[in-house]
Amino acid sequence: MAVSQPDIDRLIDAYLSVSTYNFKDYSIKSFMRRIEKLMMDNKLDVEGLINKITTDAIFVEQSVKDITVNTTELFRDPKIWHAIRYRILEKLKDQRRINIWHAGSSTGQEVYSMMILLNEMGLLDKTNIFASDINTDVIDTAKKGEYIYRFNLDYLDNFNQVVRQNPYNFDEFKEVPYSKYFEIDKAKDIIKLNSFLRKKPVYFKHDLVNDGNIFNTKFDLILCRNVLIYFNYELQNNVFDLFHESLFRKGTLVLGVHESILGTKALKFNKKGLYYTKK
Amino acid sequence: MNYKYIIIGGSAGSFQAVTSILASLPKNFKIPIFLCLHRLKHVRSGFVEALSIKSKLPIVEPIDKEHIRQGVVYLAPANYHMYFELGNYISLSTEEPVNHSRPSIDLSFVSAAYTFKDKLIGVVLSGANKDGAKGLKALKSANGLAIVQDPAECQVKTMTTAAIDETPVDHIFTTKEIIDFILNLEQ
Numbered sequence: 210m211a212v213s214q215p216d217i218d219r220l221i222d223a224y225l226s227v228s229t230y231n232f233k234d235y236s237i238k239s240f241m242r243r244i245e246k247l248m249m250d251n252k253l254d255v256e257g258l259i260n261k262i263t264t265d266a267i268f269v270e271q272s273v274k275d276i277t278v279n280t281t282e283l284f285r286d287p288k289i290w291h292a293i294r295y296r297i298l299e300k301l302k303d304q305r306r307i308n309i310w311h312a313g314s315s316t317g318q319e320v321y322s323m324m325i326l327l328n329e330m331g332l333l334d335k336t337n338i339f340a341s342d343i344n345t346d347v348i349d350t351a352k353k354g355e356y357i358y359r360f361n362l363d364y365l366d367n368f369n370q371v372v373r374q375n376p377y378n379f380d381e382f383k384e385v386p387y388s389k390y391f392e393i394d395k396a397k398d399i400i401k402l403n404s405f406l407r408k409k410p411v412y413f414k415h416d417l418v419n420d421g422n423i424f425n426t427k428f429d430l431i432l433c434r435n436v437l438i439y440f441n442y443e444l445q446n447n448v449f450d451l452f453h454e455s456l457f458r459k460g461t462l463v464l465g466v467h468e469s470i471l472g473t474k475a476l477k478f479n480k481k482g483l484y485y486t487k488k
Numbered sequence: 489m490n491y492k493y494i495i496i497g498g499s500a501g502s503f504q505a506v507t508s509i510l511a512s513l514p515k516n517f518k519i520p521i522f523l524c525l526h527r528l529k530h531v532r533s534g535f536v537e538a539l540s541i542k543s544k545l546p547i548v549e550p551i552d553k554e555h556i557r558q559g560v561v562y563l564a565p566a567n568y569h570m571y572f573e574l575g576n577y578i579s580l581s582t583e584e585p586v587n588h589s590r591p592s593i594d595l596s597f598v599s600a601a602y603t604f605k606d607k608l609i610g611v612v613l614s615g616a617n618k619d620g621a622k623g624l625k626a627l628k629s630a631n632g633l634a635i636v637q638d639p640a641e642c643q644v645k646t647m648t649t650a651a652i653d654e655t656p657v658d659h660i661f662t663t664k665e666i667i668d669f670i671l672n673l674e675q
Contacts, residue, residue, distance in 0.1 A: 236571075236579045236581075237574070238571035238579055238581075238599050238602075238603075239571060239579065239581040242571075242583070242595065243583070278581065278583040280583060280584060285567075400639060435582045438552040438553075438580045438582070439553070439581070441553075442553055445553070464584075465579055466548065466565075467550070467551045467552055467565050467568060468552050468580075469551045469552070470555075
């Protein structure tokens with residue numbers, strides 16, 4: 210089911226006519242792909258989809274949740290977590306308070322990864338953790354902190370690399386038991402994060418396209434990984450402005466490992482290997 | 489015909505064909521090449537290095553919104569889908585694997601076909617699943633040129649036979665013939 214550019218424009222207009230959801234500056238290819246999937250899953254053609262958007266408010270909410278991508282893992286890309294642990298948090302550890310924002314936190318695995326590291330470093334209690342997503346369903350999943358076990362064996366592998374091993378000294382191995390942070394129930398096929406972690410973060414519904422800094426604070430560290438790839442260059446730049454003004458001086462921004470600040474906004478940040486700091 | 493882009497998809501058994509193709513291209517080869525290759529989950533790093541050993545062209549894993557340059561080989565990063573946007577740049581996505589594959593050859597080929605149309609050559613190499621068949625079909629419908637590695641030569645034939653079943657391809661070539669064909673494009 211191929212969708213044409215004019216179809217895409219009409220669909221974007223349909224969403225704008227009934228909601229604040231604005232996909233105008235989304236990355237075209239993945240948006241097209243998500244729309245095609247939405248049409249297939251709901252057995253609708255373009256006309257049917259437009260009709261449903263403009264007449265069914267519940268479908269609008271549900272379909273926006275389906276369009277936005279929510280894949281994530283515990284400690285996705287271990288090497289960035291090494292940088293967070295040994296470079297970024299190391300510099301923040303003597304502060305009285307640490308403020309962290311996970312922008313586009315999806316189902317929460319990244320938030321839990323961060324809290325596990327903070328706890329290992331003894332910093333969890335003095336850290337404020339804010340997490341936000343456009344999709345309230347994934348926020349509910351994040352709060353529940355329960356994930357399928359079978360398809361996520363990588364979680365354990367990543368945990369070993371980030372928490373138990375020391376990338377700078379492979380002889381060192383810390384016996385951190387999984388049960389310190391989560392329970393594995395193979396019969397029920399779930400991994401469930403422990404309650405002291407589940408209770409900690411504050412979650413917000415937040416749309417990076419429309420909303421500014423709604424948190425009444427600035428941040429030492431903002432993580433926004435594999436979110437901006439769904440936005441075009443112009444919209445990415447708007448979000449980089451938002452992050453810039455939401456960071457404390459010298460605050461740190463972590464993007465996905467294949468994301469980068471392109472163009473003039475790069476002048477407002479220093480690139481330090483895998484992450485950026487505010488100038 | 490004036491082809492401006494080449495996209496190559498491969499899975500199990502394709503590493504040798506890919507390295508032979510890359511090794512045979514001269515330093516001044518201009519047409520950008522996109523590689524969409526399945527890799528083992530645990531082989532996330534070191535793949536660029538392995539492919540680079542014999543290649544005279546730079547091989548890069550693109551970052552999102554990276555502009556496409558001549559003379560560069562782009563390798564779809566592990567755990568991302570790779571798309572091609574109007575305006576001559578690459579975008580990435582982490583949406584769910586398709587046919588258990590991320591990168592998905594089908595998604596990359598469909599996207600390339602949509603954007604590059606008759607300026608595109610698509611090559612499907614050895615592999616163990618059917619990823620690539622739908623993509624090559626889309627490429628052919630968009631007037632691109634469809635090439636499939638001769639299944640007789642493939643270590644694993646599933647992917648190439650699926651592509652041939654799905655689409656009236658333009659050429660069924662051995663690795664050597666693929667190389668000769670690509671080298672002749674430049675002249």
